[in-house]
Amino acid sequence: MKKVIVFSQLDEDILQRLQAQYEVVMINPKQGDVNEQIREQVKNADAMIGAGRLLNQSNLAPAEQLKIISSVSVGYDNYDLAFLNQKKIWLSNTPHVLxxxxxxxxxxxxxxxxxxxxxxxxxxxxxxxxxxxxxxxxxxxxxxxxxxxxxxxxxxxxxxxxxxxxxxxxxxxxxxxxxxxxxxxxxxxxxxxxxxxxxxxxxxxxxxxxxxxxxxxxxxxxxxxxxxxxxxxxxxxxxxxxxxxxxxxxxxxxxxxxxxxxxxxxxxxxxxxxxxxxxxLPHIGSATAETRKKMAELAYVNLVDALEGRTPAYLVNPFNS
Structure with missing residues (x-):
């Protein structure tokens, strides 16, 4: 079964759908250093989904089979795009819905x-x-x-x-x-x-x-x-x-x-x-229940498309996988 890392809070319905399809591991700040958790779990992970976390070489270097990081956001400045390209890891985002x-x-x-x-x-x-x-x-x-x-x-x-x-x-x-x-x-x-x-x-x-x-x-x-x-x-x-x-x-x-x-x-x-x-205001541009639901749904579709062999519609770094 393919492994998905959830690295931030995620809509409960989307989380349940992921758990029904894949092995899901959730990063929990209460369980110790977040970056250490990511480094450990990413070794055999196929995908990641979430937002608001700095992801770069320091915590993604152990990844061996990571296919996609599905960001529940439009902006992608939290991600080291050059490193992701080097590792051939897709990064998707959620434009338009917000x-x-x-x-x-x-x-x-x-x-x-x-x-x-x-x-x-x-x-x-x-x-x-x-x-x-x-x-x-x-x-x-x-x-x-x-x-x-x-x-x-x-x-x-x-x-x-x-x-x-x-x-x-x-x-x-x-x-x-x-x-x-x-x-x-x-x-x-x-x-x-x-x-x-x-x-x-x-x-x-x-x-x-x-x-x-x-x-x-x-x-x-x-x-x-x-x-x-x-x-x-x-x-x-x-x-x-x-x-x-x-x-x-x-x-x-x-x-x-x-x-x-x-x-x-x-x-x-x-x-x-x-x-x-x-x-x-505390960075709440997309913070309505309806919009966050749409963003989570789009991030889910991006992730599933990648894991099921399809090219996601919203890639920040499109390349031939």
Whole structure:
């Protein structure tokens, strides 16, 4: 019987289906060092499934027959792709099924930061609402403003649709290449990064993390933005120089920020927590029951396809096995 390692929490229905088909071993942090468990179990494993775990040469080197790692995620920066290619191990992911959910969250962050929702929620609960709200409680209008999208992929385009159709926003976008098919229905204008930063009232980052996007937004970029601008990051924390963002918020170089991702996760302490002009969420872009179920289902299909001799539909590193 083929052996599958489950290296993170997994939907219970999917887990039961795997257990009915294969020998399933679950990595459990309560049973000792996780990487040591992986090194031991991967020696004779055929597949792995999960998310949120760094997998690279240090814990995968003993693998002799590993066919696929099925990630329950879209992003794959936790995986050493060069090593997986060297070992001829497929890596699959779960694109598209979380697009709309993540775009919903991006707009939640945008609106919450623009209208100071978390800060005013606490202000109200603390009994400070003693008279009509004054300028200190004022936020930014959203309707009819300019929305700048950095990365017009599936999620970026979904955010742009919400701005264009829902809020009559003028849409600018910056991408490695023009995306005419996605941009034309939204009358979205392709422009350079500096132009986008200078003209946008709201800037949403939705790029993949790669060599080009690492530290894409730093001090220089924040200085390009308008002082009333709201910055939203739903990409990866490493796309942004976090300290530069903190300084921009502290100095009111920008009005506010909405964040779902960070350079180090889980984020336990940060200067961000001391600021009232930033919304901080715990990387929950896809965190709805419906979407996580779809992601687990797609990861399951990817894994089974590989183990049953078929090429999975969603491979990060397609090659002839």
């Amino acid at each position: 697009t709309e959910t993540t775009a919903d969250l991006a707009f939640t962050l945008l609106m919450s930061a623009a209208r100071k929702v978390p800060d005013l929620d606490q202000w109200t609960k603390q009994g400070q609402w003693k008279r009509t709200a004054s300028e200190a409680q004022f936020g930014q209008d959203i309707f009819g403003k300019t929305l700048g999208i950095i990365g017009l992929g599936h999620i970026g385009a979904a955010v742009a649709r919400r701005g264009f159709y829902g809020f009559n926003m003028n849409v600018l976008y910056h991408n490695r290449t023009e995306k005419l098919a996605a941009a034309q229905p939204l009358n979205a204008q392709y422009c350079g990064l500096d132009e986008l930063l200078q003209q946008s009232d709201f800037v949403v980052v939705a790029v993949d993390l790669n060599a080009e996007s690492q530290a894409l937004i730093g001090q220089r970029e924040f200085e390009q933005m308008q002082t009333h601008a709201v910055f939203v990051n739903i990409a990866r924390g490493s796309v942004v120089d976090e300290q530069a963002l903190i300084e921009a918020l502290k100095s009111n170089q920008i009005f506010a920020a909405g964040l779902d991702v960070y350079a180090k996760e889980p984020l336990q302490s940060s200067e961000l927590f001391d600021l009232n002009n930033v919304v901080t």
